[in-house]
Amino acid sequence: xxxxxxxxxxxxxxxxxxxxxxxxxxxxxxxxxxxxxxxxxxxxxxxxxxxxxxxxxxxxxxxxxxxxxxxxxxxxxxxxxxxxxxxxxxxxxxxxxxxxxxxxxxxxxxxxxxxxxxxxxxxxxxxxxxxxxxxxxxxxxxxxxxxxxxxxxxxxxxxxxxxxxxxxxxxxxxxxxxxxxxxxxxxxxxxxxxxxxxxxxxxxxxxxxxxxxxxxxxxxx
Amino acid sequence: xxxxxxxxxxxxxxxxxxxxxxxxxxxxxxxxxxxxxxxxxxxxxxxxxxxxxxxxxxxxxxxxxxxxxxxxxxxxxxxxxxxxxxxxxxxxxxxxxxxxxxxxxxxxxxxxxxxxxxxxxxxxxxxxxxxxxxxxxxxxxxxxxxxxxxxxxxxxxxxxxxxxxxxxxxxxxxxxxxxxxxxxxxxxxxxxxxxxxxxxxxxxxxxxxxxxxxxxxxxxx
DNA sequence: CAAGTTATCAATTGATCGCTTGAATAGTCA
DNA sequence: TGACTATTCAAGCGATCAATTGATAACTTG
Numbered sequence: 001x002x003x004x005x006x007x008x009x010x011x012x013x014x015x016x017x018x019x020x021x022x023x024x025x026x027x028x029x030x031x032x033x034x035x036x037x038x039x040x041x042x043x044x045x046x047x048x049x050x051x052x053x054x055x056x057x058x059x060x061x062x063x064x065x066x067x068x069x070x071x072x073x074x075x076x077x078x079x080x081x082x083x084x085x086x087x088x089x090x091x092x093x094x095x096x097x098x099x100x101x102x103x104x105x106x107x108x109x110x111x112x113x114x115x116x117x118x119x120x121x122x123x124x125x126x127x128x129x130x131x132x133x134x135x136x137x138x139x140x141x142x143x144x145x146x147x148x149x150x151x152x153x154x155x156x157x158x159x160x161x162x163x164x165x166x167x168x169x170x171x172x173x174x175x176x177x178x179x180x181x182x183x184x185x186x187x188x189x190x191x192x193x194x195x196x197x198x199x200x201x202x203x204x205x206x207x208x209x210x211x212x213x214x215x216x217x218x219x220x221x
Numbered sequence: 222x223x224x225x226x227x228x229x230x231x232x233x234x235x236x237x238x239x240x241x242x243x244x245x246x247x248x249x250x251x252x253x254x255x256x257x258x259x260x261x262x263x264x265x266x267x268x269x270x271x272x273x274x275x276x277x278x279x280x281x282x283x284x285x286x287x288x289x290x291x292x293x294x295x296x297x298x299x300x301x302x303x304x305x306x307x308x309x310x311x312x313x314x315x316x317x318x319x320x321x322x323x324x325x326x327x328x329x330x331x332x333x334x335x336x337x338x339x340x341x342x343x344x345x346x347x348x349x350x351x352x353x354x355x356x357x358x359x360x361x362x363x364x365x366x367x368x369x370x371x372x373x374x375x376x377x378x379x380x381x382x383x384x385x386x387x388x389x390x391x392x393x394x395x396x397x398x399x400x401x402x403x404x405x406x407x408x409x410x411x412x413x414x415x416x417x418x419x420x421x422x423x424x425x426x427x428x429x430x431x432x433x434x435x436x437x438x439x440x441x442x
Numbered sequence: 443c444a445a446g447t448t449a450t451c452a453a454t455t456g457a458t459c460g461c462t463t464g465a466a467t468a469g470t471c472a
Numbered sequence: 473t474g475a476c477t478a479t480t481c482a483a484g485c486g487a488t489c490a491a492t493t494g495a496t497a498a499c500t501t502g
Contacts, residue, residue, distance in 0.1 A: 007332035011402060012246035012253075014325040018318040019249060022240035024490075025233035032233075041449060054491055056450060066321030075448050075499045085317045092313045096306045097239040100287030104235040111228035181232060245460075262479060275461055277479060296469050296478050444502090451496070459488070466481070472474090 021065030022093055026050065027058045031081065031090045034068060035207040036139065036178055037146030038080035084214045087207060094181070108181050116189040117200035119174060121212070124202055133172045138188045139206070149176065149209050157184045160191055172198040179205030242286030243314055247271065248279045252302065252311045255289060256428040257360065257399055258367030259301035305435045308428060315402070329402050337410040338421035340395060342433070345423055354393045359409045360427070370397065370430050378405045381412055393419040400426030 021027060029048050033039065039047070045055035059079050062068040067086045070079045081087055098104045109115075119127070127133035128151055137144050137152040144154040155163050157177075167173055173192050177184035185201040192199035242248060250269050254260065260268075266276035280300050283289040288307045291300045302308055319325045330336075340348070348354040349372055358365050358373040365375040376384050378398075388394055394413050398405035406422040413420035 007328065009246065011325065011328040011332050012249045014322060014328045015249055015315055015318045016244060016246040017322060017324070018314060019240070019243035019245070020489095022314075023237060023244040024240070025230065025237040026490085028233050028236055028240060042447095051492075052449070053451085053493080056448095057490085060450085066318065072499085075446095075501095077449060082321060085320055089313055089317045092310055093239060093243075094236055096310045097236045097287065099306055100303060101235060101238060103238070104232065107228065107232040107235045111232050241459095247460085263477095272462075273479070274463080274481090277481095278460085281480085293469085296471095296476095298479065445500100446502100447498100447500080449496100449498075452494090454492085455490100457488105457490080460486090462484085464482090466479105468477100468479080470475100470477080472476100 018065045018067065018089075021062050021067055022089075024058065024061075026054070027062055028090070028093075030055070030058055030062065031067065031086075032094075032178070034079060034081045035087055035090060036143040038078050040073075040076040040078055042076075044079065084211065087211050091208065091211060098181075112181070112183050112186050114186075114190070116186055116193075118203045119200050120203050121209075124174060127172075127174065131171075133174050134167055135202070136167070136173055136175045136188070137177070137206070138175050138184045139177050143178070143206070147210060148206060152176070157188055160188055161195065164192075164195055164197070167197070169197075172200065174200055174202055176202035176209075177205050179207055239286045239288065239310075242283050242288055243310070245279065245282075247275070248283055249311070249314075251276070251279055251283065252288065252307075253315075253399070255300060255302045256308055256311060257364040259299050261294075261297040261299055263297075265300065305432065308432050312429065312432060319402075333402070333404050333407050335407075335411070337407055337414075339424045340421050341424050342430075345395060348393070348395065352392075354395050355388055356423075357388070357394055357396045357409070358398070358427070359396050359405045360398050364399070364427070368431060369427060373397070378409055381409055382416065385413075385416055385418070388418070390418075393421065395421055395423055397423035397430075398426050400428055 026048070030044055033044060033047060041056050041059060042052045044059070045052045048055065059068065059070070063070055063079075067082050067089065068079050069082045070077055072078075081090075098108060124133075124135065128135060135149065135152040137148050137154045138157045138160065139154075140156055141154055144152075148154070153166075155166065175185040175188040175192070177188070180203060182205055185205075189199045189201050247269070251265055254265060254268060262277050262280060263273045265280070266273045269276065280289065280291070284291055284300075288303050288310065289300050290303045291298050293299075302311075319329060345354075345356065349356060356370060356373040358369050358375045359378045359381065360375075361377055362375055365373075369375065374387075376387065396406045396409040396413070398409070401424060403426055406426075410420045410422050
């Protein structure tokens, strides 16, 4: 009886190991970055503006919680999200907190700036099939290289104005980035509009698209 | 630029509010109980073996994180899981930790005892349609009253032997309980087998069944 | 092998968390 | 109104956590 109870406690304690990993804003930021592409420790440290030592510690915590994998690559360590499951945990937490906590909504709106026109997944597919829109991935090129929506072309946000000429002038531009809480696509649409182009953003980003693909595959199989 | 950064940090901090709520084994246990049925504070305190004050504090933390709702009911406060979203967060965390962390698997096996035959959702539906099995909910009656699988009959675990006669002797008994990490159905099957009955357990419990129903509804709509 | 890079470790500090205890509050019912 | 119950509050203590700093270890390249 006593044994039963301690086993039960041990079970919740073991689950809480993963919960604890989700309790720090820094670690969530690392998960968010890793959802785009695998990266090295000090790459992540630089992008997230933290010290290497601190970043390394957080990555080890995420690893111990089963949320990220790691692999030596010569002199550096390559960290990556631990598969579809880890991605689903992060997106579920993010979306649920956005739905349930007014403060998340508020912080997101404040970070993203003025809202712009947006299209959903099905509308995007239709538009591309009809050929009256072009899909642009405005994330940094390494992230595009690590994976992107089929049919997208890569124009990082900071090259957008310079490379406007590459975009067929008669087509609407649909931009996407890291996800619904990433400011890149919003900013891209605002700049495209300022340049006189017809533009809108895809509601979701690459991680959401990819998870949907993975889930569609496994439900077929 | 600075403003942008602080907004971005604020966003992750706001999301981490929900993450922090998932960082304590006690709170996870409360979520697990609330996934079965709404309950009052000291009901939860009694069932989870904690002091009322401590339980109340944890429930307030879960409430502040948007994971549980509460409502006054006369002299007591009725806490309930905050809808489908909160349920999905908890089940996702639980299942992902079980898949990714060996320690969770180990703790679960140790808590559940010897494995018994099990059937999946589709098999259950087939068997019930064919009429060669009877579905039994072995959870406490309050939980059955708060919601159960359509077609199930309620026989709480501690009344099982006494009420064996209620079960048609020529049918296999399929038992279910709070979920895959609840020991009731396992124990019920072992006792039924010991009594000479053909028995197996449903792989999932009521919360998983309910979430699947809710998701099916919303994907149709 | 030596120099340089990348990652981790170890020790420390201040902050936060978890739980207990005892008191205060809100609501019910005789 | 007064006794009673359920819940919350407030203070306090020990444990854990987050971040910094400086040192160490692992690996590559010249």
